Amino acid sequence: MANQIRIESLLGMLTIKLNDDNFIKWSFQFGSVLCDYDLFDHFTGDSVCPPKFVLTPELGVTNEINAAYKEWVKIDMALLSLLIATLSDDAIEHVVGCKTSYEAWTALQDRYTFVSKPSVNHLKAELHTMQKGGDTIDKYLLRLKTIKDQLQAVGEKVSDNDLVIAALMGLPSDYDMIRTVILARESPITLGEFRAQLS
Template sequence: MLIVKLQDDNFVKWSYQFSSVLRGYDLFDFFTGEAPCPPKYVIDTESGVTNEINDAYKDWVKKDLALLSLLIATLSDDAMEHVIGCKTFYEAWKCLQERFASVSMLRVNQLKT
């Protein structure tokens, strides 16, 4: 269960919580970007690309959209503004990381001084 919503000051805690859930469900490759999207169409060795949708593609899209929905559910209204328009979970994750990781590191450095 995810309880912490992403705010300006809790990216490290939120990220740890979210990545732990993904590890628990064996979906961490989506978090790291190491779960590439398979080809949309089945490729026939003789005739090339077919019109048949690849089952692996359908499964990947289903997982990715579920993760994107879960991610969005854990965002504050302010944080959600940074992922509007993102089409995949990993794209949304990278947008959040670029926005909030630097803020978190700045906060850590301020606390050290």
């Protein structure tokens, strides 16, 4: 029962509803909150359902329902309900028929992390051709980070250094001196140092 109450109280922390264009943000919030409470292992499949029936050395499998099984199913159903409560109407369609929180999580990942090769190429091109324009430095770096996150979500590696180079290339000529200094460095620059240099 304690777990049940704890799960219900998590809903207030999950402020993002999943829709077609926010899977990375939604799954980050959902995973972070559930990991905090040691409940995310139901979604990853690391928490395995105990046997339904009690096993004894004398009788083997009995007709008695295992208490651990009942408790696990109750928690898993509560977690599945919690997951469903954070989905938009369109996203719910992808989990209809799922019997466990792991099945539902896997179905959502399969649906939302599939990005075609042309889309990956488009994102990479966007990363390398993005211009700062009239944006503030913070907004510009956030736009670049969003593309990096989208690429990483589909298994494409984008290092901090790649992001710094892409950011440097999109800066206007006022930043020529900083660009020259950073490109000439022997050691890589962290994103924090890079951000500080641009202020």
